[in-house]
Amino acid sequence: MQYFLPATLKELLLVLDSESKSEIIAGGTDLIIIMEGSGERPEKLIDITNIEELIGIKEEEYGISIGAATTIAKIAANSSLPCCLRSGANSIGSPQIRNVGTVGGNICNASPCGDTLTPLICLNATLLLRSVNSQRLISVEQFFLGPKKTVLKKNEVLSEIRINKEYLSGASGFRMIGQRNGQVISQVNLAVWLQRSKESGLIEEIRIAAGSVAPTPVRIIEAEEMLCNTSPEPELIHRAALLVQASITPIDDVRSTAQYRQDVIIGLFGDIMTQLLKEPQSC
Amino acid sequence: MKNKELTQVGRSALKIDGRELVTGKAKFSGDFNFPNLLHGYACRSKLAAGYIKDIDISQAFKIPGVVDVILPKDIPGGNILGILPPYDQPVLAEKEIRYAGESFCLVLGTSVEAAKAGARAVKATIEPIVPILTIDEALAKDARKIHASGNITVSKKLIKGDSTKAFNEADIILEDTFETSNQEHAYMETEAVCAIPSGDDRITVYASCQSPFHIRGHIAANLNVPVAKVKVIQAYTGGSFGGKDDAATEIGSLAAVAAVRQGKPVMICLEREESIVGSTIRHASRIHYRIAAKKDGTITGKEIKILLDGGAYAAESPFVVMKALIHSAGPYIIDNIKVESTAIYTNKTYCGAFRGFGVPQVTFASESMMDELAKKLKMDPLELRRKNALKPGDLNATSQVFQESVGLIETIDKVIDLNRLYKLPSEREERYLYGTGFASMYQGISNGAEGIDVVGASVQAMQDGSALIGIGLTELGQGSRTVFAQIAAEVLGISMDKITIKQVDTDSVHDSGPTVASRSTTVGGMAVYKAAGEVKSSLLKMAALMFKTEENNIILKNNFAQLVFDENAKIPLREVCVAAYWTGFPLMNLSFSKAPEANYDQENTQGNIYVAYNYGTHMMSIRIDKLTGEVKVLKHVAVHDAGKVVNPKAFEGQVEGASLTGFGLAHLEKIQYRDGVIINPNLADYAVPTINDRIPSETISIETYNPTGPYGVKGIGEPPVSGAAASFANAVANATGIRFKKLPITRQDILKSLIKI
Numbered sequence A: 001m002q003y004f005l006p007a008t009l010k011e012l013l014l015v016l017d018s019e020s021k022s023e024i025i026a027g028g029t030d031l032i033i034i035m036e037g038s039g040e041r042p043e044k045l046i047d048i049t050n051i052e053e054l055i056g057i058k059e060e061e062y063g064i065s066i067g068a069a070t071t072i073a074k075i076a077a078n079s080s081l082p083c084c085l086r087s088g089a090n091s092i093g094s095p096q097i098r099n100v101g102t103v104g105g106n107i108c109n110a111s112p113c114g115d116t117l118t119p120l121i122c123l124n125a126t127l128l129l130r131s132v133n134s135q136r137l138i139s140v141e142q143f144f145l146g147p148k149k150t151v152l153k154k155n156e157v158l159s160e161i162r163i164n165k166e167y168l169s170g171a172s173g174f175r176m177i178g179q180r181n182g183q184v185i186s187q188v189n190l191a192v193w194l195q196r197s198k199e200s201g202l203i204e205e206i207r208i209a210a211g212s213v214a215p216t217p218v219r220i221i222e223a224e225e226m227l228c229n230t231s232p233e234p235e236l237i238h239r240a241a242l243l244v245q246a247s248i249t250p251i252d253d254v255r256s257t258a259q260y261r262q263d264v265i266i267g268l269f270g271d272i273m274t275q276l277l278k279e280p281q282s283c
Numbered sequence B: 001m002k003n004k005e006l007t008q009v010g011r012s013a014l015k016i017d018g019r020e021l022v023t024g025k026a027k028f029s030g031d032f033n034f035p036n037l038l039h040g041y042a043c044r045s046k047l048a049a050g051y052i053k054d055i056d057i058s059q060a061f062k063i064p065g066v067v068d069v070i071l072p073k074d075i076p077g078g079n080i081l082g083i084l085p086p087y088d089q090p091v092l093a094e095k096e097i098r099y100a101g102e103s104f105c106l107v108l109g110t111s112v113e114a115a116k117a118g119a120r121a122v123k124a125t126i127e128p129i130v131p132i133l134t135i136d137e138a139l140a141k142d143a144r145k146i147h148a149s150g151n152i153t154v155s156k157k158l159i160k161g162d163s164t165k166a167f168n169e170a171d172i173i174l175e176d177t178f179e180t181s182n183q184e185h186a187y188m189e190t191e192a193v194c195a196i197p198s199g200d201d202r203i204t205v206y207a208s209c210q211s212p213f214h215i216r217g218h219i220a221a222n223l224n225v226p227v228a229k230v231k232v233i234q235a236y237t238g239g240s241f242g243g244k245d246d247a248a249t250e251i252g253s254l255a256a257v258a259a260v261r262q263g264k265p266v267m268i269c270l271e272r273e274e275s276i277v278g279s280t281i282r283h284a285s286r287i288h289y290r291i292a293a294k295k296d297g298t299i300t301g302k303e304i305k306i307l308l309d310g311g312a313y314a315a316e317s318p319f320v321v322m323k324a325l326i327h328s329a330g331p332y333i334i335d336n337i338k339v340e341s342t343a344i345y346t347n348k349t350y351c352g353a354f355r356g357f358g359v360p361q362v363t364f365a366s367e368s369m370m371d372e373l374a375k376k377l378k379m380d381p382l383e384l385r386r387k388n389a390l391k392p393g394d395l396n397a398t399s400q401v402f403q404e405s406v407g408l409i410e411t412i413d414k415v416i417d418l419n420r421l422y423k424l425p426s427e428r429e430e431r432y433l434y435g436t437g438f439a440s441m442y443q444g445i446s447n448g449a450e451g452i453d454v455v456g457a458s459v460q461a462m463q464d465g466s467a468l469i470g471i472g473l474t475e476l477g478q479g480s481r482t483v484f485a486q487i488a489a490e491v492l493g494i495s496m497d498k499i500t501i502k503q504v505d506t507d508s509v510h511d512s513g514p515t516v517a518s519r520s521t522t523v524g525g526m527a528v529y530k531a532a533g534e535v536k537s538s539l540l541k542m543a544a545l546m547f548k549t550e551e552n553n554i555i556l557k558n559n560f561a562q563l564v565f566d567e568n569a570k571i572p573l574r575e576v577c578v579a580a581y582w583t584g585f586p587l588m589n590l591s592f593s594k595a596p597e598a599n600y601d602q603e604n605t606q607g608n609i610y611v612a613y614n615y616g617t618h619m620m621s622i623r624i625d626k627l628t629g630e631v632k633v634l635k636h637v638a639v640h641d642a643g644k645v646v647n648p649k650a651f652e653g654q655v656e657g658a659s660l661t662g663f664g665l666a667h668l669e670k671i672q673y674r675d676g677v678i679i680n681p682n683l684a685d686y687a688v689p690t691i692n693d694r695i696p697s698e699t700i701s702i703e704t705y706n707p708t709g710p711y712g713v714k715g716i717g718e719p720p721v722s723g724a725a726a727s728f729a730n731a732v733a734n735a736t737g738i739r740f741k742k743l744p745i746t747r748q749d750i751l752k753s754l755i756k757i
């Protein structure tokens, strides 16, 4: 196994553009575990944590750009980011994991339970994928194909995550539940972003995404539609929660029964909505 | 030995090994490095049951760095594991695989990576057989026999009075069945050993372990050499909780065999997954419980059937069976008891000692039944416990009588007072359910029915007035070294900074049996007390000569010998030590403490078993989130009668730690199997409590004087596990109105039941 530590994006893309079996490593908090579990090693291991262009959170004209190799801890601590993304990041693992794990790793690992995925979906984030000869922008919703499967091509890297201005305003929240309180993987996680009209107080736009309840994180459009142009009372929130419940297809696994995922999502949804409508600023 | 003025005992002394531990200076087994060190990595079965047809090791040797592969036939001695009869376990499986995770060969490499890659390259042909995975499958009429003796490891009975009559004459009879899951020790440091052959034809093994003398014996048996050829040194050990006996013996023996064969040092450090699948866990249990009572709340009889799923090998099942048997009726006066306690073999990871040792399982059943009985009788649950509680002079379940140091009623009264003062949050939100649960328990101190209980300790005073203590019991993080130092300091009048406790090295300390059964302070402390007492008598004799007075006019205090009636007349102890040395008075002593032997009718388990019992009552108040099933512990009080408390801070640490283990057992932790394979062998999916899951335990001690321990001590290491687990279950029942009969009671279980109603 060869280990590469490119210093620029250009170098990285060149190394990536070869026939050999290569693997990008960022924090390694997913990859190393996979490698240890299988005993298999790629021919090339390409470490991207030395590439400055991939690190940092920058304000841009369109909104905010997050470098893919930015650590989870940096995201959790950045107050210019929306609440749901920060609290999603903050609920990942332990301080040690958050200090080395990256947001790009969380996305590209494409686990249905990744805790930044649902926030990014409800913030309508776009991903910039680059290869030596081209680049493309893709909506995060389109990125995931299944557990550990994405549209990323072999010679591509996720270089940045973009969030548009309109999603930086508005209120957002994230909730997850696991088997215990500390260092815990989501049995279910849920993120909601919404924008209310200044005049009427009605919800103008709302985006809801749920994780660990289907092969990929899922957006729940039916519930969004139900709540749009309303100023929801508990009754309506509960009806929307039932829609959320009906839209998911969870399975039994080592962390949770499908039943619990079905049951608990109602509570989590109600909890976020009540909080967002009552005190949207608290994060 | 009544407690007059104590200066060291009863004081919150700092942990004497705390500094090296927190600064990283302490060396653990995996920290060692020697020239030419080899690393061992075991090949483990992925199947729960099968016959080994062939092991092809040829591919392993193609991996760079692989040096050797050890097969069962390469073990010169008996290929034997197991601390007790029936000695049914091999170090390496030879013909039959009995659990998923069982090792059948060891690959040696120049690095861990090479050894591990080598282990992956070994091709084993194992013919699968249908595994037996549940108690019912094991007990089925024509079940396959996991061992030649059958599927019952051991079964014991306890019979007191006439339970049939009690049930016939009862006003009320309740009965129910309870279950508990396996629990993993999850120590911070996994099992690790390092074996070094030496030029003098001996072998030294550093081990992270609980009972170095067990390991020493097994290494000798597996090497086929005299025990005296083997030296085991307990390295700093990052937790054990009962778990570092069998697996430490397994890897200690393997490393020694490999080191002798190669003439090089060999290290084996288990990975977390190996530590979970390949070493003991707590017995899962199914307990059928019947209780007979009078209308006034007097419990007249109990009939209990305990089934312990012990996994593939006996390990310490025979002892756990006894402990569960003896404790299952609870700390109450009950004239008629019939208990049967049985351990069963299944094709799963083998079970052994784990903090509490069978008592948490039976206490959960017993205390759940107490609450159900209270409900039925419309009695206050604490009043019901108080009414039936053991007092000094009463006969307990084995008809043993203690005239002193039975503080159960005091623990209940304390909780009654605290409960009266404590108000659950008044602002009860719609979203939450609130409840409080109680549990009383007791736990025998010392090996008791598990065999002879002897500890040897040496105390040596130096000419500079310092002292060196040697004892064969191990420091596992529980603070025993500090407690022994306090006792020696108390006796000798030396300050704590002048006391050093030896590492447990089997060459230099006496075999003191295993560090188990909450016995260290009581039985071990007594040995230190006696040895120090002998040295003290030399010093007093010398000081008397120096002062030209009688010995009883002298006390040893603050590093001085001083006159009782004139504290300004004093001689530094170091001068007394020098003079004693040159006068020829012995400055070193090896003393033994032997607990009174258990003396009982083996057929019915009636008689004197333990030297003392710890008694306790816990109270736990919780809040349940109806949306998610999450439980927040608002208040937890653990009141224990542990005799005299030697070190209040360490005592608090033991109570908090053991309570958290109990909370984990009751709420979070569950070993999950699929086809007999553990599917959550890591600390992400196996939900051991983290720092964020800690419960707010308050520790209260009711000090009684136990005549069988130095200064009246008993023990505290294990008892709170049961109290916390059982009070949690009762708190959930109180909050929800639902009686959960299976541990753990997880968030999922709670939400599911709340939705049903």
Ligand SMILES: Cc1cc2nc3c(=O)[nH]c(=O)nc-3n(C[C@H](O)[C@H](O)[C@H](O)COP(=O)(O)OP(=O)(O)OC[C@H]3O[C@@H](n4cnc5c(N)ncnc54)[C@H](O)[C@@H]3O)c2cc1C
Pocket (backbone or CB within 6 Å): A023, A024, A025, A026, A027, A028, A029, A030, A031, A032, A033, A048, A068, A069, A072, A091, A092, A093, A094, A097, A100, A101, A102, A103, A104, A105, A106, A107, A108, A109, A113, A114, A115, A116, A152, A156, A157, A158, A159, A183, A184, A185, A186, B684
């Ligand atoms: C103890 C522990 C607890 C954890 N808890 C959580 C949790 O609570 N919630 C959660 O969501 N996750 C959790 N994780 C998983 C993990 O920490 C996160 O998914 C983390 O964000 C992964 O980032 P990384 O940089 O370490 O990824 P890596 O392991 O370096 O990479 C993961 C995958 O992404 C690919 N990759 C990484 N960066 C890029 C890129 N820029 N472009 C293309 N491909 C890329 C890699 O090739 C690899 O396939 C936990 C992990 C551990 C070990």
